[in-house]
Amino acid sequence: MSSPQNAGELPPRGPIKSPQDFAAGIFLIVLALIGIFGAFNLSMGKLSTVGPGMLPKVVAIIIGAFGVLLVVESLLSRGSRLAAWSLRGMVFVLGAALVFAATIRPLGLVIAGPLAVIISSFADAEHKLRSTLIFALVMTIFCGLLFKEALNLPIPFDSLDLLKPLHGPYAALKSTLKGLLFTIIGRG
Amino acid sequence: MFDLVSNLTLGMSVALSLQNLGLCLLGCLIGTLIGVLPGVGPIATIAMLLPITFGLPPVGALIMLAGIYYGAQYGGSTTAILVNIPGEATSVVTVLDGHQMARQGRAGVALGLAAIGSFIAGTVATIIIAALGAPLTKLALLFGPADYFALMVLGLMFAVVLARGSIPKAIAMILVGILLSTVGTDLETGEERLTFGWSEISDGIDFAVIAMGMFGFAEIMKNLENKENRDVVKGAIGRLLPSLNDMRQAAAPIARGTLLGSFLGLLPGNGAVLGPFASYTIEKKLAKDPSRFGKGAVEGVAGPESANNAGAQTAFIPLLTLGIPPNAVMALMVGAMTIHGIIPGPQIISKQPQLFWGMIASMWIGNLMLLIINLPLIGLWVRLLKVPYGLMFPAIVLFCCIGIYSVNNAPIDVFMVAGFGLFGYMLLKFGFEPAPLLLGFVLGRLMEEKLRQALVISRGSFVTFLERPLSAFLLFLALIIVVVAVLPSVRKSRDTVFTE
Numbered sequence: 001m002s003s004p005q006n007a008g009e010l011p012p013r014g015p016i017k018s019p020q021d022f023a024a025g026i027f028l029i030v031l032a033l034i035g036i037f038g039a040f041n042l043s044m045g046k047l048s049t050v051g052p053g054m055l056p057k058v059v060a061i062i063i064g065a066f067g068v069l070l071v072v073e074s075l076l077s078r079g080s081r082l083a084a085w086s087l088r089g090m091v092f093v094l095g096a097a098l099v100f101a102a103t104i105r106p107l108g109l110v111i112a113g114p115l116a117v118i119i120s121s122f123a124d125a126e127h128k129l130r131s132t133l134i135f136a137l138v139m140t141i142f143c144g145l146l147f148k149e150a151l152n153l154p155i156p157f158d159s160l161d162l163l164k165p166l167h168g169p170y171a172a173l174k175s176t177l178k179g180l181l182f183t184i185i186g187r188g
Numbered sequence: 189m190f191d192l193v194s195n196l197t198l199g200m201s202v203a204l205s206l207q208n209l210g211l212c213l214l215g216c217l218i219g220t221l222i223g224v225l226p227g228v229g230p231i232a233t234i235a236m237l238l239p240i241t242f243g244l245p246p247v248g249a250l251i252m253l254a255g256i257y258y259g260a261q262y263g264g265s266t267t268a269i270l271v272n273i274p275g276e277a278t279s280v281v282t283v284l285d286g287h288q289m290a291r292q293g294r295a296g297v298a299l300g301l302a303a304i305g306s307f308i309a310g311t312v313a314t315i316i317i318a319a320l321g322a323p324l325t326k327l328a329l330l331f332g333p334a335d336y337f338a339l340m341v342l343g344l345m346f347a348v349v350l351a352r353g354s355i356p357k358a359i360a361m362i363l364v365g366i367l368l369s370t371v372g373t374d375l376e377t378g379e380e381r382l383t384f385g386w387s388e389i390s391d392g393i394d395f396a397v398i399a400m401g402m403f404g405f406a407e408i409m410k411n412l413e414n415k416e417n418r419d420v421v422k423g424a425i426g427r428l429l430p431s432l433n434d435m436r437q438a439a440a441p442i443a444r445g446t447l448l449g450s451f452l453g454l455l456p457g458n459g460a461v462l463g464p465f466a467s468y469t470i471e472k473k474l475a476k477d478p479s480r481f482g483k484g485a486v487e488g489v490a491g492p493e494s495a496n497n498a499g500a501q502t503a504f505i506p507l508l509t510l511g512i513p514p515n516a517v518m519a520l521m522v523g524a525m526t527i528h529g530i531i532p533g534p535q536i537i538s539k540q541p542q543l544f545w546g547m548i549a550s551m552w553i554g555n556l557m558l559l560i561i562n563l564p565l566i567g568l569w570v571r572l573l574k575v576p577y578g579l580m581f582p583a584i585v586l587f588c589c590i591g592i593y594s595v596n597n598a599p600i601d602v603f604m605v606a607g608f609g610l611f612g613y614m615l616l617k618f619g620f621e622p623a624p625l626l627l628g629f630v631l632g633r634l635m636e637e638k639l640r641q642a643l644v645i646s647r648g649s650f651v652t653f654l655e656r657p658l659s660a661f662l663l664f665l666a667l668i669i670v671v672v673a674v675l676p677s678v679r680k681s682r683d684t685v686f687t688e
Binding site: 020021023024027028031035038039042046047048049050051052053055056059060062063066067069070080082083085086088089090093094096097098100101102104105109112113116117118120121123124126127131132135136139143147151152153154155 | 239240242243354356357359360363364366367370374376377379381382383384405408409412413577578579581582583585586587588589590593594597599600602603605606609610613614617618619620636639640643644647648649650
């Protein structure tokens with residue numbers, strides 16, 4: 001949890017004495033406007049028969065009021081600075097999720113999984129490409145075994161049949177392991 | 189009394205089946221793992237693992253998820269003691285004296301005390317749940333819509349007071365949560381609300397999506413910014429079993445912490461997080477020599493750890509008896525229950541006694557397992573602490589993506605998680621706390637339903653909330669809490685509690 005007060009960081013001079021609160025207030029006002037706009041055509045109803053629009057509109061208006069309160073307060077009393085945003089983290093972590101969402105259906109986990117791991121790794125400036133690649137491979141195999149083999153989730157695994165040449169050896173390996181397991185249990 | 193015994197016997201017979209034992213152990217192991225690892229919390233983990241429970245019978249699924257939740261509380265204290273950073277938010281207090289004990293070469297004793305205290309607290313809390321469960325469900329039947337509404341208002345006010353930072357911001361977050369909960373089809377008229385013509389969200393926004401976005405993705409982005417340096421205690425952990433003298437010193441704090449935590453956990457609005465803080469403050473006040481605190485006082489570990497674990501367990505009571513989830517983890521439990529067709533609330537205990545009592549019995553078994561998992565396996569957890577975050581977070585991203593995709597098999601959900609990740613990150617930057625939003629979202633739909641019902645019954649008069657003694661009392665309590673929290677003197681001490 002980030003502590004809201006960053007001691008020792010005094011904001012610059014100007015009409016806005018607490019940039020963080022000012023931004024927070026504007027943010028709330030925007031949310032309130034979206035809420036009011038989205039519920040605009042819904043009927044309010046009466047108090048005895050509350051309509052679908054009543055709660056969203058009332059709540060949105062109160063949110064807006066809090067936003068105004070924060071903006072006013074930010075002009076009157078000193079507060080913390082707006083902390084710097086890390087664009088790198090945002091781009092690569094969220095980008096990984098977006099790429100996963102776009103590729104999971106058409107390409108399957110075999111492609112989407114490593115992509116998500118590799119792209120998100122770039123969010124860390126100190127990552128090393130070689131270990132990232134190995135890790136992506138290991139994670140994908142692990143997830144395939146866990147979610148597909150063990151848990152049987154209906155997640156698309158290999159939509160393009162890229163791994164077709166491996167099917168034969170994999171089935172052989174599985175039956176050998178099964179046989180081995182049975183002999184051990186059979187003996188015990 | 190006889191009822192209690194026979195009920196617990198029924199519960200044991202369910203919980204002791206081989207499959208349920210295995211699931212309980214698995215849950216406890218996963219819980220300890222994520223508890224130990226800082227930056228991975230139970231909220232994101234349970235949201236990730238929801239799809240895994242699809243194929244399980246409902247009792248087993250809930251036993252496993254519950255194990256993750258209270259296992260994380262145990263694991264969090266390990267990190268607090270050994271690394272000087274809390275593995276979970278609730279083990280913040282344990283850092284103070286636990287890590288000092290570790291510095292003095294008494295890490296083992298601190299871990300042992302935390303585990304033993306937690307086990308005792310867990311045992312007592314299990315008995316409390318078993319004893320209070322049945323009477324409270326009867327009480328729940330007395331609750332009308334107005335009373336439910338008032339109770340939820342009380343819970344939300346608690347959440348406001350317990351959130352860090354400014355109170356207006358916390359209230360605004362709750363309201364944003366409620367606003368988000370109205371997205372989707374209106375239950376009474378069938379009209380679409382706030383969907384902006386987007387059919388994907390006409391059923392409303394999935395709680396798992398919000399939870400994972402704001403607690404999984406936003407947390408990752410935040411953690412990547414402030415690189416923590418993990419200063420894992422070097423050298424021997426030392427003997428694990430506390431000496432007789434230590435135990436004598438810890439006995440009373442454990443007892444007090446257990447009672448305090450159990451009570452606070454009962455409160456809606458995540459009162460459980462208050463337990464460790466309250467326990468630490470009390471022990472410090474009661475101690476003959478308060479200056480020992482912060483320098484490795486045994487009481488400062490034993491008390492808060494017991495309170496923490498007791499609260500984590502009794503937090504199940506509002507969910508199982510009233511159907512009101514008191515915190516975000518419990519809200520995910522609601523999600524897990526609905527997936528399996530169980531409606532949380534007073535009817536569970538009469539309609540599904542195996543589920544109710546099986547879950548309670550499994551909690552005690554789980555606590556016993558955790559005692560065993562935590563102490564001898566401590567070396568393994570220490571090694572895990574050395575896994576760098578740079579390797580951990582891509583794995584979390586992948587698990588989140590697979591998990592959320594599998595809930596509905598919908599790629600759109602993964603897009604939305606990314607959206608809420610951005611939203612959560614913005615909130616953090618603006619100094620908002622995400623927890624109240626989650627609670628507002630969870631309770632929002634139920635609150636609106638009850639509010640509308642109450643107003644229909646009273647023909648549009650708000651006086652109904654004051655006429656009914658129960659709702660009047662609850663609203664009065666909510667008012668007192670807010671007034672007290674806004675008072676300058678209390679605000680000051682609240683700030684010191686959180687910054688200490």
